[in-house]
Amino acid sequence: MDIYSLLIQLLNGVQYGLLLFLVASGLTLIFGIMGIINLAHGSFYMIGAYMAFTLASLTGNLFVAIVVGVVLSVLLGIVLEWALFSRLYKRDHLEQVLLSYGLILVFEELRSLIVGNDVHGVAVPAVFNWSIPLTSTLSYPVYRLFMSAVCLALAGLLYVLIHRTRVGMMIRAGASNREMVSLLGLNINLVYRLVFALGVALAAFAGMIAAPVSSVYPGMGTQVLIICFVVVVIGGIGSIWGALAAALLIGLADTFGKVLIPEAAGVTVYLLMAVILLWRPEGMFKRVG
Amino acid sequence: MSRKRIALGAALVFLALFPVAGSAFYTELVTKVMILAIFALSLDLLVGYTGLVSFGHAAFFGIGAYTLGLMAPKYEAANLWLTLPAAILATGIAALAVGVFVVRVKGIYFIMVTLAFAQMFYFVFHDTKFGRGSDGISMNFKPVAAIGGFTPFDLGNTTHVYYFVLLLLLGVFAFLRTILRSPFGRALMGIRSNEHRMRSLGFPVYRYKLASFTLAGALAGLAGYLSALQFGFVNPELLSWHQSGNVLLMLILGGVGSLYGAIVGAFAFVALAEIFQALTRHWQLLLGAAIVMLVIFLPGGLASVAGRFRRTLVGEADDE
């Protein structure tokens, strides 16, 4: 592999990793701050992608679709937390696992009922629908660069939110000690609701911007969920930095694995996980708060 | 004779006589359920009695199935007495290897790493040449149960397979019951109630958990082997996390922490699935909604009231 291809594959790996981070950050926030294991997180990614598809077909504009979609997913998150997840804080893990597993089935079938089971493409917005020639043979789609930029920006915003704002302080406090926080007069329920909605919105948003490059298909939620679990396991539950580092690591391992050892590409990521777990059973970084 | 004994006796007679009355299709169906019951029993050891919630148990089911698929020669039949122990052994070794990693962590971490390791095995069978890929492996011949020229039963015969599986189900049940009544089993239940206390009492908790994990895995491998034997076909989806989720659901339906519960749960799950499937194409919606309702609306948690399902059929409540 010559140096240009190496650099481009690096770019591919980072782009994939950043997208994974977006989804995984929501998952690790919900884990770390609320202590809830939510298997349906991948479904939010899928819901986001299908929302992008239907809204973009209706409005003809992907950006409008994304804005509307984000609003809808925040609402979805609030409703879900209020109706279902708020009851799980004191329950044991088996029940959380089962409830969220049941939710996956519900979401998948609802999607099947409402939109059907076909594979759909989403058009890349015209403003980004061109490619930059990088080598004599290969051009790089600008939309992918846009995606990476957006993911990076969001990562930055997330950091600022968690570590530099009052809301972030409340969130971190709530993660450490829920009772104390409510004794201090803060509405911990509202904080939890917002965190959950934020997690849902992040996953859905990731699905929406990824839709043009990954296509919209039924199995997409499940696929991303498992990888995100690995990201969170490697990065450390509750740690945003961990999620970022792990997501990039996995993005690169997956991308290079596909072309260097095509046969074992799927296994590479898990071998990586096994190695890291040997070294650090609870992930690379400690949790937030 | 207690009411429970009568009900159990009736169930046993029903199972024993079923192939005589039912059609080939339904005999096969009940065989399939009994295999799932063995699978559920194996997980119950881990979840119900040791308190370790694994979301990757389907991996061991699949490894047992694939052992037969990979060992089966192309142009002749495999030998049952060779391949069955091989499957259990291979799965046990895999479970031991995975256990070494995962038993170190608890709670949410344990759930996630078991899921992740199961996915790894899934990809080994789905992607690599060794695993033969996403189409799975078709066995041209069913295994034969021959020992030195003498064949006690014919594994190509639906009824013979049914009784073979029934015997194994009873065997696994008896085996687990014995184990759980032994000091080893009591220690596992102690770990489930309070791990710190067991550790402070001097029990090598890690080793007990690892033993439980390995044993549970090996038994799941047995179930997987039987499944491959029944259909002559293995496929990576046997290791999918949907299977891992389904077997957990079986435990919940029947009552976690009860051996009878595991068996009843398997029947209940398949019955529910068949009923929902007959109702609508989108039956998974009903199943998912039922699961969500089950978790949310049962006060005092699931175990106490989900056991109601079991108690309705069996009679009295009895904690094994």
Next chain:
Amino acid sequence: MKATRNIGRRCGAIAVAGIAAGLLLSAGAALAQQPKVKIGLMLPYTGTFAALGTAITNGFKLAIDESGGKLGGREIEYYTVDDESDPAKAPDNANKLIKRDQVDVLVGTVHSGVALAMSKVARDNNTLLVIPNAGADDITGPLCAANVFRTSFSNSQMGIAMGKVMAEQKKKTAVTLTWKYAAGDESVGGFKESFEAGGGKVVKELSLPFPQVEFQSYLTEIAALKPDVVYVFFAGGGAVKFVKDYAAAGLNKTIPLVGAGFLTDGTLEAQGDAAQGLLTTLHYGDGLNNPKNNAFRAAYSKAYKAEPDVYAVQGYDAAQLLIVGMNAVKGDTAKRADLVKAMEAAKLDSPRGSLALNKGHNPIHDIYLRKVEGKENKVIGVAVKDLTDPPRGCKL
């Protein structure tokens, strides 16, 4: 307490009685005699191959309608199962049709992996199976059987044809890319066989799991390797995305892309400009000017308000084959040996041209070379005439 226990037992007893009654009823129903011919359609109606399943069904039913709506003088009862292109569910689905619904003929499917499982169940139960798409080489090779027929193709045929054409065009190096399953592996294998026999070399064989469509890293690798030609096998939704991604990466300007015809069949509308000029090989194409094809296309458009594609042709031919056989035995499916003999000897007038079956019950037909022009796959020549599979261990 006592009351609850009694209710519990009563419920339990009712449940058991209900289950037993249900089982006996269905067993009884299965034994009753049916004068209608039961045809089991096991095809994908959801997922990436949904459009193919629908086209096959349409073509099949069109042929039946054209012959009076009956098979060998008997009315038809259809049993349909959506196999979701999922090999894991295939044995269950096939068993349901064969054992529970007791179909006389099984027709299906699209996905090769599903078909492999299906054909095993059909062989085990000696049910007549006609395959209107899935091209797994082994089904009419080492796994061939008297009761299994195919009216589509075998996977390697398209690759063999294209490999020959590329070698004749003096291309020296190639890279292949496909989904990692039977259809993909065999198609690429066929290409490699004839391309290297003609003096070329396949420098790298890439693959990704079915049905994934994230191609970016593979496109980068192809660009780095700079082969003379790239041969791919994709179908349905995946084919649409790949052609578009290939163009978005600018590769279509420098490295020619060729493939089995499924890359551009039924997908041109969605692929648009990205597909223009692509060369593919298939046993069907647009502009085939024979009377049967013209009549077929007219009838299909009229009945279904859509243009037929190769999948519709294959479904149509599956029905034609059954019609020939059933007419020969006057609808008596019990006369299996005669039915099979008639089907084996059939020389069908197919929209693709003439169609005969080889010893393994696989089509012997012309493979055309096509080029995408506008919204059509224009036939520009015959890549291989009367292509029949090399012997692969069929013992029929």
